[in-house]
Amino acid sequence: MPELTPPPLQNDCFALPPGVDWTPVPEALAHLRAALHPVVAPETVPLTQANARVLAADLFALRSNPPQANAAVDGYGFAGAATGDGPQILPLAEGRAAAGQPFDGVLPPGQALRILTGAALPQGVDTVVLEEDCTIGEDAIAFQGPVKLGANARKAGEDVTEGAPVLSAGARLRAPDLALLAATGHAEVPVFRRLKVAVISTGDELREPGQAAGLGQIYDANRPMLAALLEAWGHEVIDLGRQPDDPAQIRAALDAGADADAILTSGGASAGDEDHISKLLSTEGQLTSWRIALKPGRPLALAMWRGKPVFGLPGNPVAALICTLIFARPALSQLSGAGWADPLRVTVPAAFAKSKKHGRAEFLRARLTPEGHAEVFKSEGSGRISGLSWAEGLVELPFEAMEIAPGTPVTYLPYAGCGF
Numbered sequence: 403m404p405e406l407t408p409p410p411l412q413n414d415c416f417a418l419p420p421g422v423d424w425t426p427v428p429e430a431l432a433h434l435r436a437a438l439h440p441v442v443a444p445e446t447v448p449l450t451q452a453n454a455r456v457l458a459a460d461l462f463a464l465r466s467n468p469p470q471a472n473a474a475v476d477g478y479g480f481a482g483a484a485t486g487d488g489p490q491i492l493p494l495a496e497g498r499a500a501a502g503q504p505f506d507g508v509l510p511p512g513q514a515l516r517i518l519t520g521a522a523l524p525q526g527v528d529t530v531v532l533e534e535d536c537t538i539g540e541d542a543i544a545f546q547g548p549v550k551l552g553a554n555a556r557k558a559g560e561d562v563t564e565g566a567p568v569l570s571a572g573a574r575l576r577a578p579d580l581a582l583l584a585a586t587g588h589a590e591v592p593v594f595r596r597l598k599v600a601v602i603s604t605g606d607e608l609r610e611p612g613q614a615a616g617l618g619q620i621y622d623a624n625r626p627m628l629a630a631l632l633e634a635w636g637h638e639v640i641d642l643g644r645q646p647d648d649p650a651q652i653r654a655a656l657d658a659g660a661d662a663d664a665i666l667t668s669g670g671a672s673a674g675d676e677d678h679i680s681k682l683l684s685t686e687g688q689l690t691s692w693r694i695a696l697k698p699g700r701p702l703a704l705a706m707w708r709g710k711p712v713f714g715l716p717g718n719p720v721a722a723l724i725c726t727l728i729f730a731r732p733a734l735s736q737l738s739g740a741g742w743a744d745p746l747r748v749t750v751p752a753a754f755a756k757s758k759k760h761g762r763a764e765f766l767r768a769r770l771t772p773e774g775h776a777e778v779f780k781s782e783g784s785g786r787i788s789g790l791s792w793a794e795g796l797v798e799l800p801f802e803a804m805e806i807a808p809g810t811p812v813t814y815l816p817y818a819g820c821g822f
């Protein structure tokens with residue numbers, strides 16, 4: 403038997419064979435960003451169904467908001483120029499103006515008219531005095547002047563004028579945007595059709611939650627997580643289930659996924675015996691990169707399969723989530739017509755200490771203390787799913803080495819700033 407000599411123990415899965423470089427995260431992102439373009443056609447939907455959809459055209463106000471001058475308070479309206487300083491006593495005209503119930507006469511100067519919030523200002527009224535500032539008699543009101551000309555009145559178009567731009571193509575519509583569109587006269591909106599994203603889990607060990615699971619088997623945690631993220635981002639989920647570590651079945655699932663606009667797989671992306679995703683993507687697809695310098699996150703396979711982008715995520719749920727937030731989310735946003743969507747990054751003081759090595763970006767499960775400092779989960783183990791759920795965001799540490807002590811400024815990415 404030939405003599406076997408063991409290599410020196412490294413115990414660092416990031417140690418690289420000599421001469422191999424890892425792609426820094428920003429470089430991998432720039433490559434993705436340059437390679438991907440919107441792939442979705444526009445369609446028209448009723449405003450009531452436009453939430454979370456991506457606008458396909460610039461929109462302009464079809465009507466001013468407010469469309470005409472109106473009262474901002476409940477009170478009494480009059481012509482401001484006919485009043486002055488000191489006590490003012492104005493006779494009350496017959497009738498009133500209320501929201502949706504305009505006064506259709508002309509108010510003579512020197513008279514006052516009962517007017518309610520939202521009522522269109524009748525001709526002859528440009529100023530409103532709050533009812534709380536009035537003494538109300540039988541047929542007159544009294545208040546202290548001066549009341550500023552135009553007080554408590556909203557001008558026509560003071561918010562938005564007809565024809566003015568309201569929202570731009572690429573905007574992902576949120577509740578306030580729907581209010582703006584409704585107010586400016588839009589009943590239907592041009593949006594991009596929703597991006598279809600296929601999700602595939604791989605691994606012989608995976609079972610469906612609820613199924614019996616024996617020795618060596620675990621529940622598929624990635625599919626529900628990825629589907630929930632995609633839904634939160636407004637995409638349509640095509641669930642292609644779990645696939646065993648079998649090249650033929652994975653190939654068939656990828657082929658089915660190619661009917662969607664993009665594919666997210668998890669597991670099998672490394673270079674091991676059962677890592678069929680990376681093998682298939684490199685032999686039958688176009689694998690662009692999988693040696694990206696981030697932790698946790700190795701291995702991430704970015705590839706094309708039958709013309710569709712594939713994000714071959716690591717199987718570890720922690721790494722899968724981080725790679726999805728950092729790589730898949732902005733890229734899918736780009737494909738969906740909403741443009742590249744970097745996560746929100748804020749700088750906060752660390753509530754922890756750590757000595758970080760040079761050579762890869764690191765993401766830690768984190769959340770903010772009541773003082774606004776970033777605390778991190780007690781374990782960095784990438785199998786610790788409880789830490790993902792404990793966290794409310796991530797701390798991002800740069801490629802370079804870094805000594806962190808409590809108080810050191812660090813970059814925090816709240817989950818909420820990643821759209822979920």
Ligand code: AMP
Pocket residue numbers: 603604605607608620621622623624625668669670671672715716717718719
């Ligand atoms: P892999 O990337 O296939 O080598 O998997 C890395 C680790 O993640 C292994 O411990 C797998 O059992 C685990 N894993 C893979 N896929 C999933 C999944 N869908 N849900 C939970 N754990 C998974």
Ligand code: MG
Pocket residue numbers: 604605606669670676717
């Ligand atoms: Mg696996």
